[in-house]
Amino acid sequence: RPARAAGQPTLVNSIRSLSNPYHATWNKGGAAFAKSVGADYVTLVTEGNSEKGIADIKAILAKTGGNCCINVDPNDSPDARPIVEACKAAGAYVVTQWNKPADLHPWDFNPNYVAHISFSGVPYGKAMAETLFKAMGGKGGVVALGGIESNVPAIERKKGLDQALAANPNVKLLDYQVANWDANTALEKTNAWLTKFGDQIGGIWAANDDMALAAVEALRAGGSAGKVPVTGIDGIKLAVESILKKEMVGTVAWDPYWQGGMGLSIAYHAKTGGFDPTTQPKDHREFYGKGVIITADNAQAFYDSNIKAEPKIDWNDIWGRVNGQIRY
Amino acid sequence: MSASADEPVLAMAGIEKSFPGVRALKHVSLELRPGEVVGLVGENGAGKSTLMKILSGVYQPDAGEIRLGGRATRFASAADANRQGVGMVFQEQSLLLNLTVGENIYLGTEAQFTRLGLVDWRALYASATRQLAKVQVDVDPRTRAAALDFATRQMVELAKALTLEEHASGHLVILLDEPTSVLERPEIEILFQRVRALKARASFIFVSHRLSEVLELSDRIYVMKDGAVVAELQAAEADVKTLHRLMVGRGLQAEYYREPLQKPFGADVVLELDGLGRGDAYRDVSFKLHAGEILGIAGVLGSGREELTRTLAGLRPHDRGRLIVGGREVRLSTPADAVDVDLGYVPRERRVEGLVLFLSVAANITLPSLKQLARRALIDLGEEQRLAKTWVERLKVRTPGVDALCLNLSGGNQQKVVLAKWLNAKARILILDHPTRGLDVGAKEEVYELVRAATGEGVAVILTSDTLEETIGLSHTVIVMRDGVVTYRTPASPGAKPNQVDLIGHMV
Amino acid sequence: MRAPIGRLEFDRIRQWMPIVTLVLLIALVGAFQPGFLEPETLLQLASDTAVLFVLATGVTFVIMIGGIDLSIQSMASLASVIVALTVSRWGYAAFAFAIAAGILAGFLSGVAHVRLKVPSFIATLAMGGVLFSAALVLSRERSITLQTSERDYQTWITGALLGVPNVIVIALVVLAVAHTIQSRTRFGRYSAAIGAGEPAAYASGVKVDRQKIIALVLSGTCAALAGVILAGRLASGSPTLASELLLPSIAAVVVGGTAITGGVGSIWRTLIGALIISVVRIGMTFVGVDIFAQNIVFGAVLIIAVAVTIDRSKIPIVK
C-alpha cells in the first residue's frame, strides 16, 4: 500500500512494549477506536529503547507522508521533544501521555501537538498509601517498592506516599527500595525485607501492580499472604483479582483502554476538524486524566464492567475525564 | 584381517589432495606390509603430514584409493579410522591440556568403560596406568596434561595411539608423525623398543627429519618431494647421504654445521649471568656471552636449562643473582622487557608462542619490530610488504604469499617465519630454544647458515637443542647443566669440538 | 606451491558479503515500500544509526582484542547526564568533561581487568553498575531537560551540513579515525595479534596489558561520545537515556562479521552491521510487519545475516 497523501489518517500508538498487561490493554483500546472510525491502525513498541521509539515514529511519518495521528507514551520524558518536533515537521497530529519535559507545551507546537495527558502520581500514590494505612489500622511499619528512579510517575507516586506518611505519624516507613517496575526485583527486595524486618512489616506499598503482585507472592511463600495488606497502582486484571481475593487492598485504574483509544481520538478529531486545538483552553491541552481508585468495595463492580466485558467508551466524549490542568 | 607376508596391510594408490592455493599431494602411492616399519622422509611441506592425516581420517583425499587388508575403504573421520585399526601420533602436540592424562589417553574411546551411560573412571584410570607403563612413563594418569613437559606429553600421545591394541581387533596400522622431535635419546630408545615389540601386531609409518633415526628403525623408506613420492628404497641399502640427496635434490654438504664459517667471536661481553637463580629450577648460573658467540647449553629434562632460557626470554623472571645485558643490569619480567634490550626468543612451542597462526606471514614477521615501521604513528604497509617479501625470499619460506595465514604453513616453514621475525627485529642476542625442531635437513642447513651469518655480524646466540650433535656442531662454547647447576663448561671451536660421550657424562 | 589465486579471489568476494547483504535488505524493504528508498528516508535512517554505530565502534576495539565491554550503555547515559548538568555553566567544555569521564572509566575497567586479572566481562559489567549509580546520584534520579539556551550548544549535533545531518558527519569522522587506528596503527595490529593468539603476541614483546587498557579506553571514549550525541538529539540527560543499546551494539559488531572471539574484524564491518540492524528494525515498521511477529522476524534475520557475513576462512573455529 503506497503512502497516501490524503484520506483516512493512519492511527499510531507508540508504547513501551506489548508484553506488559498495562500496555497490552492500551493497545486494545487503540485498536477499538481505529475500528470505530475505520482507519488503519499501527502499534509501535520502544522495548525501553528511546532511540528505537523515536526512529520508529520517524519511519511511520515518512511512510505515511505525515498523514497520521500518533498517541505516544514516551519511553523517557526527553523523548517527547524530538517526537513532537518530528510530527510538527511532518504535519502529523500527536498526543503524548505520562512523560514529557516540563517546558515542552502543546501550545508551542500548534496545531500538531494536540494535547498531553497525564495522571498526577501524587494524589493517587497518596490515596493508595491511605488505603493501606487504613487496612493496617492506622499504625505500624510499611515498606515501599518504587519504580525506575528517573521516571516521573515513580517520583510523583513516591511523593504521594511521603505526604500520606507525614499525615500519619503512627505509620513508619521502614524502608524504600527501587524495583524498577519489575516483578523479579520486587520479589527479591521483599524477601530481603522479610528477613530484615520480619513481622514489623505491617503493609507493603508498591508503585505499580506488577511489583505489588510479586510482593504478594513473596508473602505467600512466607505463609503470610492476605495477612499483610498490599497496594499497587495501574489496575491490571491480576491486581483486581487479588483485591477480590483480599490479598491486595487497593490499586488505581488509569483505564489504559481509555488512554489508548482516547489519545488517538483527540488527535484524530483535531486533524479531521472535529475541533481546533489552537482555540482550546490550556486545561484541554495539558490535563490530568481521572484514575479510578479500586478497593474491596468497588473491585467486583469494576471487574465486571471493565475486565470481564469489553469496556464501553464513548470516543467522542473527548474532555469527559479532564481533571484539571497539569501543574509543574 | 589375516595378512600373508607379501599382501600389503595398507595400500594407497593415486592419492591427490589440494588446499586453497597448494597442491599438497600429487598422485601418491604407498604400501605397508604386515609387521613392517616404513620410514617417510621429505622436506618441510613435502606433504608427509597431509598424507598421514588422510590415512587417519582427518582429511579426505580429493582422489585416489585406500585399501586396508585388501579391501577398498575410506576413513570418514578420525574416529572411523580408529575403529578400522588405524591410530596416529600427530606432529603437533595434540593433548588437551585441560584434561587429565587418563582422559586424554581414552578421549573418544571411553565407550569401553561406559556402563548405562556412566563412565567408570576407576577402570579407565586403571587401564590408563597400564598404557603409561607400556611407554615407561611414570606419572599418575589423574595428572592434568598441562602439568607435563613436552617429552612426557609426547610419550602420552604414543600411549594413546597404542590403546588401539586394546580395543581394535586384527592387524593395526600406527602412524607416527615426527614423534621423536621433542624426545631426548633415552625416551627415543623407549619409543623404538615399543615399536619393535609391537611389530607382531602392527605396522608403522614413521615420519622424521632425523634421517639416522629413520634408517635405524625402518625396514623400508619412502622419500617425498613437493607432494610426490620420488623414491622407495630398503633401509639396508640406504644411507643418510642418499636420502638427503633424494629429498633436497642436491648432495649433503660435507660440512653440515658450516664449521669453517664459524668465526672466532668478538671480545665485548653482550650478556652476563652472575649467580643467577630462580626458585628450585636453577641456581648460581654464571657465564659471559660475547658478540658473535654461540653458546650451547646441554642438559637433560629437569636440568634447569629450559627454565633458564625462559628467564632470558622474559617469561620466568629470575629471583637471585644478577643479569647484565649490554652492560646494564636488568630483570626481565615480561618478554617486552627482553625485546627492549634486543633479545629475541625462538620458542619451542612454535604454534603457541612462536606465531600468531591466524595472522599473515607479513604481520608475524614485523610483530616485534613494528615501531621501526611506524611513520607518524601509522604503519607503512608498503614497506612492511617489501620487508616480508625479502625475508620470505632469503629464508626460502614456502608460502602462497606474505598475506597467507601462518596457520597453513608446514611446520618447518612456520619455524622459518619465527626466525625471520627476530632477524628482522635486529635482535643482538638470539635465544634459540630447540630452533631446528621439526625442520627437514635442508631447512636445518639453511637455519645453520642463517645463524652463522647472524653471528658473523656480531649477533650472540644462546642455543638449547634437541641433539647434542647439533649443540656441539654449532656452538663456540658448550656448558652442561644438571639438577639446576652448571656442571661443565668447554670451548667447542672448530677442530677442538668436545665429543658427545664425555658431555653425557656430565649430564646424567 | 605458489599461485594462490584460488584463495585470494575467493577472499576478495567474501570481503563484500556484508555490503551485499545490506544492499539486499534495503532493496527488499524498498520493494515493499518504495518510500523507503527516498533519499530523506535513507538519510533519516543513517542519522538514527549514528549513536548505535559510535557505541559499536568502541566495542569493536575491545572485541578485536578478545574481550567485551558491557559498560558502554551506562557510560553513554552518564555522559548525557554530565552534559546536561554542566553545559549551562561551562558551555562547550561540558562535552570535554563527558568525554574525559569516558576515558577515565575505560582506564579504570582496563586496570581492573589486567592488573586484578578479572575477566573483561566482569570488570566492565561492574564498571557499568558503578557508572549507572554515578548517573543516578549526579542526576538526583531525574532526567534533566536542556533549556533553550543550553540547546544552542547542541547545534553541532542537531544541525545539518549542506543538507546532511551533522550526526552523520560525526559518525563518518568516527569511522575514519577508528578505521585508521584499527588498520594502520600499532595498537590496531597488536590488538588483532592478541585477539588471534595472545601467547605469541606476548612472547613477541607486545605489551599485552597496555593494549587491553587502550582498547577499553577507546571503548569508553566512544561510549561517552555516543552519550553526548544522545543528549543532543534528545535535548536532555538521563541515567537511563541509553538503556537497551548494549546488546544492539554488540549485535552490530557481530552481524558485521567480526569474530566475537577476537582477532578478526574491522570497523567498516561494524558500520555495515549497525546499518543492517537499523534497516531490519525500521524496515519492519515500514513494511508493516505485525507487531507480534517483529521480534521473531528480527531474530531470524540476525541469524541469517551473520551466517552470510562472517568470513570463516579467517575465524579459527566458530564458537
Add this chain to the structure above:
Amino acid sequence: MTTQALGADKKARSARWALRRRFAAWAPVAVLALLCVIIALINPNFLSAGNFVRIAQAAMIPLVLGLGATFVILMGSIDLSVEGVLSLSAVILSLLVLNGANSNDFGPLAILPVLLVGAAVGFVNGVVHVGLKTPSFMTTLGTWFIGVGVANALLGGTAVRINDPFIRGLAIERFLGLPWGVWLALACLAVAFVIQNNTRLGRYVYALGGGEELAALSGIPVARVRVLTFTLAGVFYAIGGILAAAQLGLGNSLIGNGRLFSTITAVVVGGTALSGGEGSVLQTLVGVLIVAVLNNGMVLADVPPSYQIGVQGLMIIAAVALSIDRNVMRIVK
C-alpha cells in the same frame, strides 16, 4: 637413570599443580564465607534460618539457569537465549495448567511439553549454530528474540495467573523446611554434576572447550556434542521457567527479564572461564550463592538504592579478583 630423574621431576610438578588447582577451586568458597561473615556482622538477622530459606529461594532459579549456561560456557560458546526460553516455557506452562485465562488443567503433565519446548529451542540453537556455522552468540541472540516474540504472541501481552496447586506448591509447599522448588534445583544440580563428571558428554564438553581441533583429531563427534549441549541447556532453562512461573504465580513474557546477565555473571563469578574448558557446575553453585547473598545483603546493610548497583559491581570485582588463581589463569579475557 634418566627416566627416574624425569619421574621424580614430574611427580614434583604434578603435586604442585594438584595443590594449586585445589586452592583455585576453593577460593570462591572462601570468598562466599567471607561475604557472609561481613553481612552477618552488619546485620545479625542475616543468619536467621528464615533468611537462609529466602536466599535458597532467591538462588534456586539462577542456579538452574546457571547449570545450563555452565555447560555451554565450558564448551567455549555462549548462550543468550536464557530469557527467551525461560519466558516461553513459563508462558506455555501457565496456559496448560489450571489458570485464569483458559480451561486447561493438565497439572503436572504440563511440565513434559514445557521441557520439550526448552529442549527444542536448545536443539535449534545447536543445529543452526553448527549447521550454518553462525557464532553461538548471534544464534542464541536470535532465538532469544524469537522466544520472547512467540511468548508475546501467545499471550498478547497479558499475564496469566497460575492456580494449579502443584505448580504453586513448588514455591509454597515445603519439605524439611525448604520449598520444593529448592529441592528441584538441587536435584538439577545433582544431575548436572553427574553429566559433567560421569558421562562422555561431560568429558567432550571439556574437550571442546580445551581445543576443538584437537578434540576432533581424537575422533570426538564435535557437532553432536555441541547440539546436545545446547539442547541440555535449553531443558535447564525450561525448568528455570517452571520455577519462575511457580514463584510469581503467573506466566508472562516479561518473566525472564534481567535473567541473562545475572546468570552469566554467576557462572563467571564461580570461576568458570568464558574461554571454555575450565570450571564446573559446583563452582556455578558457589557463584550463584555469592550473587544471591550480595543482593540479599545489599538490602540488609541499608545500602541506598541509587548506590546498590555500583556497590554490587565493586563487590563482584573483588570477589572474582580474590578467587581467580593468576597462575592457572595466565591469560584472562
